[in-house]
Amino acid sequence: MEKINAVITGVGGYVPEDVLTNDDIAKMVDTSDEWIMTRVGIKERRILREEGKGTSFMGICAVNELLKKTGVDAETVEAVICATTTPDYHFPTTASIIAYNTGCKNAFTFDVQGACAGFLYALETASNYIRSGRYKRIIVVAGDKMTAITDYTDRNTCPLFGDGCGAVMVEPTTENYGVMDTILRTNGIGLEHLIMKAGGSAYPPSHETVDRREHFVYQDGRYVFKHAVSDMADVAAEVVARNGLTNDDITWVVPHQANLRIIDATAKRLGVRDDQVMINIQKYGNTSAGTIPLCLWEWESKLKKGDNLILAAFGAGFTWGSIYVKWGYDGKEA
Ligand code: UT7
Numbered sequence: 001m002e003k004i005n006a007v008i009t010g011v012g013g014y015v016p017e018d019v020l021t022n023d024d025i026a027k028m029v030d031t032s033d034e035w036i037m038t039r040v041g042i043k044e045r046r047i048l049r050e051e052g053k054g055t056s057f058m059g060i061c062a063v064n065e066l067l068k069k070t071g072v073d074a075e076t077v078e079a080v081i082c083a084t085t086t087p088d089y090h091f092p093t094t095a096s097i098i099a100y101n102t103g104c105k106n107a108f109t110f111d112v113q114g115a116c117a118g119f120l121y122a123l124e125t126a127s128n129y130i131r132s133g134r135y136k137r138i139i140v141v142a143g144d145k146m147t148a149i150t151d152y153t154d155r156n157t158c159p160l161f162g163d164g165c166g167a168v169m170v171e172p173t174t175e176n177y178g179v180m181d182t183i184l185r186t187n188g189i190g191l192e193h194l195i196m197k198a199g200g201s202a203y204p205p206s207h208e209t210v211d212r213r214e215h216f217v218y219q220d221g222r223y224v225f226k227h228a229v230s231d232m233a234d235v236a237a238e239v240v241a242r243n244g245l246t247n248d249d250i251t252w253v254v255p256h257q258a259n260l261r262i263i264d265a266t267a268k269r270l271g272v273r274d275d276q277v278m279i280n281i282q283k284y285g286n287t288s289a290g291t292i293p294l295c296l297w298e299w300e301s302k303l304k305k306g307d308n309l310i311l312a313a314f315g316a317g318f319t320w321g322s323i324y325v326k327w328g329y330d331g332k333e334a
Pocket of ligand 1: 030031032035036039040116155156157159220221222223224225228258259262286288314315316
């Protein structure tokens with residue numbers, strides 16, 4: 001039997017229209033455009049303001065665009081996997097809401113919680129369903145409404161995050177393209193350093209947890225930075241080396257967009273030039289699971305069949321990983 005590869009056959013995306021600039025943030029906390037640009041590299045981020053709209057709203061927009069661009073009949077989609085840390089509700093899943101509202105009525109659905117590495121976890125999961133030969137068409141939708149869990153009185157975290165979602169179609173091919181290799185890692189040492197402390201089963205919501213502002217992202221930035229900067233670069237270098245690639249073979253590095261200094265360190269480690277790295281952190285900030293598919297969405301028209309992409313991410317948990325993708329189609333200008 002011929003080997004079945006899992007290949008990305010389309011990309012959709014959505015970011016809200018409302019822009020929150022560094023100057024807007026400097027009116028809320030003691031910070032400046034200069035600090036945020038030099039320490040993180042973010043100029044502005046998008047924010048989903050309307051009450052009652054959660055991550056599913058952005059996921060639905062991204063999936064609708066994906067279905068339109070690929071011409072796929074929603075009823076032929078067999079699974080919708082949603083990677084998010086900011087589900088609309090604890091339950092039911094955000095994937096079920098997205099599938100219902102995009103006409104994917106024959107799909108089974110579930111959420112994946114892999115924090116900022118969530119897209120990589122979900123893409124690898126979808127790819128294995130496809131490689132099994134049993135499934136032919138799966139949507140991975142990934143993104144977060146990070147502003148829903150951002151404390152706009154905390155200058156350590158509030159400049160970092162934005163809202164957005166991307167979606168990809170994953171299908172089988174017997175050609176030598178697609179998701180070629182994956183390394184995923186977890187180290188629970190990260191727990192106390194990047195966490196939303198309350199609202200789960202350990203510390204259910206109470207007046208006290210609200211008063212202690214424990215329903216927002218808490219991050220020990222310096223500790224997380226130290227791990228992110230080495231672990232993300234190490235795992236990307238490991239994927240590159242074990243697939244016999246050199247820096248010239250890499251068409252694009254597609255890094256998680258948490259901090260420009262972490263992206264630069266990963267690029268340096270791989271020995272690639274700046275023009276081989278997808279960077280849009282200045283416009284969208286850290287959309288958690290959304291950053292990598294939103295890069296693919298933005299660069300899709302420039303991608304060519306056979307391009308070698310190295311995806312890499314690091315997030316809460318800690319969870320991190322890298323995926324080597326051989327791109328499966330020529331992009332077209334919209
Ligand atoms: O996506 C999931 C994974 N997350 C990451 O990868 C994020 C990793 N961490 C980071 O990107 C960086 O640690 C941050 C961007 C969060 C912070 O940058 P940093 O260079 O590590 O700053 P720091 O936390 O060490 O703080 C340096 C100084 C402190 O002042 P002192 O103690 O030196 O007087 C902070 O109080 O900068 C201060 N500071 C700020 N000043 C102005 C912290 N936030 C701000 C701010 N504006 N917004």
